[in-house]
Amino acid sequence: MKIGVDAGGTLVKVACEKGGAIEYFKRPSSELRAVADWLREQEGAAVCLTGGRAAALKSLAGIPVAETVEFEATCRGASRLLSDAGAEPDSFLLTNVGTGTSIHHVANGRQRRVGGTGVGGGTIIGLARLLTGQTDFDAVVRLAAQGRRDRIDLTVNHIYEGAEPPIPGDLTASNFGRVLSLASSERLSEEDLLASVIGLVGETAATVSVLAASSCGVSSILFVGSSFIRNDLLRDVVKRYTVLRGGSPLFVEGGEYSGALGALLSL
Numbered sequence: 019m020k021i022g023v024d025a026g027g028t029l030v031k032v033a034c035e036k037g038g039a040i041e042y043f044k045r046p047s048s049e050l051r052a053v054a055d056w057l058r059e060q061e062g063a064a065v066c067l068t069g070g071r072a073a074a075l076k077s078l079a080g081i082p083v084a085e086t087v088e089f090e091a092t093c094r095g096a097s098r099l100l101s102d103a104g105a106e107p108d109s110f111l112l113t114n115v116g117t118g119t120s121i122h123h124v125a126n127g128r129q130r131r132v133g134g135t136g137v138g139g140g141t142i143i144g145l146a147r148l149l150t151g152q153t154d155f156d157a158v159v160r161l162a163a164q165g166r167r168d169r170i171d172l173t174v175n176h177i178y179e180g181a182e183p184p185i186p187g188d189l190t191a192s193n194f195g196r197v198l199s200l201a202s203s204e205r206l207s208e209e210d211l212l213a214s215v216i217g218l219v220g221e222t223a224a225t226v227s228v229l230a231a232s233s234c235g236v237s238s239i240l241f242v243g244s245s246f247i248r249n250d251l252l253r254d255v256v257k258r259y260t261v262l263r264g265g266s267p268l269f270v271e272g273g274e275y276s277g278a279l280g281a282l283l284s285l
C-alpha cells in the first residue's frame with residue numbers, strides 16, 4: 019500500500035493506493051494526531067508527506083516516512099489529474115486556492131512558483147466569521163449561493179452611470195466599495211455579505227492568476243484547492259473573471275487532492 023499525505027494549514031488530505039485504486043479522504047488539520055495514529059496503524063505502507071504541517075505530522079506519527087516539497091507535489095498531482103481527464107497542456111498556470119493562494123508555472127513536468135496572495139480560503143472563513151459569525155465552511159458556501167452582491171460591490175458600470183466605460187462595465191471597481199452608499203437603515207443579509215466575500219476571494223485569485231499567466235506566456239489556468247469543494251459560486255466567479263480578463267480557466271475533479279496524489283506518486 020502507498021499513502022500520500024498533504025498536511026496543509028487547514029485540512030489534511032490523504033491519497034491511499036490499494037490494489038491499483040486510489041482512495042481519498044480529508045480531516046481538519048486540528049486533528050493531526052488522529053491522522054498520525056491512523057498512519058501508524060497502516061503497517062507496511064510506504065508513506066510520503068508534504069505540506070506545511072508535514073514535519074509536525076511526521077513527529078507525531080513517529081514512523082519512517084518520505085517527504086516531498088509541497089509545490090512539487092501539488093504540480094505533479096495536478097498534472098496527473100489533468101492527463102487522466104484527457105487534457106494536459108504542455109504549459110499551464112496552476113493556482114492553488116488553499117488557506118492562502120499559491121501560483122505556479124508548470125511546463126515540461128517542472129514547476130516554478132511565480133507568486134501568490136494571502137487572499138484565499140482562509141479569507142473566506144475569516145471574513146465570514148467577522149461579518150456573520152458563521153464558521154462552518156459548508157454553511158458559508160450554502161448561504162453565499164443565495165446572496166446578491168449588487169448593494170455591496172461597486173462595479174465599473176456603477177461609477178460610469180450609463181456612460182461608455184473604457185473597460186468592461188461588469189468588472190468590479192471596488193469589492194465592498196458600495197457599502198458607504200447604503201442608507202443607514204438598510205440592513206445587509208448574511209447571504210449578501212457572504213456572496214461578496216466569495217466574490218472578493220474569487221476575483222482576486224482570478225486577477226492575479228491572469229496577470230501571472232500573461233507574464234509566463236500561457237493562457238490556461240488550472241484552479242485547485244479545497245476552497246472550491248462544493249463551492250459552485252467561487253468556481254463561477256473565478257471562471258467568469260478569468261475569461262473576462264482574457265484567460266482560460268480549468269478545473270479537475272479531485273483537484274483539492276493534487277498535493278496528496280503528488281506525494282503518493284513520488285513513492
Ligand code: ATP
Nearest residue numbers: 026027028029116117118139140142155243244245
Ligand atoms: P495551505 O496549502 O495554504 O497550507 P490547505 O492545504 O489546508 O492550506 P486547502 O485544504 O486546499 O488548504 O483549502 C483550505 C480551505 O478550504 C479553507 O480555508 C476553506 O475555505 C475551505 N474548506 C473546504 N472544506 C473545508 C472544511 N471541511 N473545513 C474547513 N475549511 C474547508
Ligand code: MG
Nearest residue numbers: 026027116277
Ligand atoms: Mg495546501
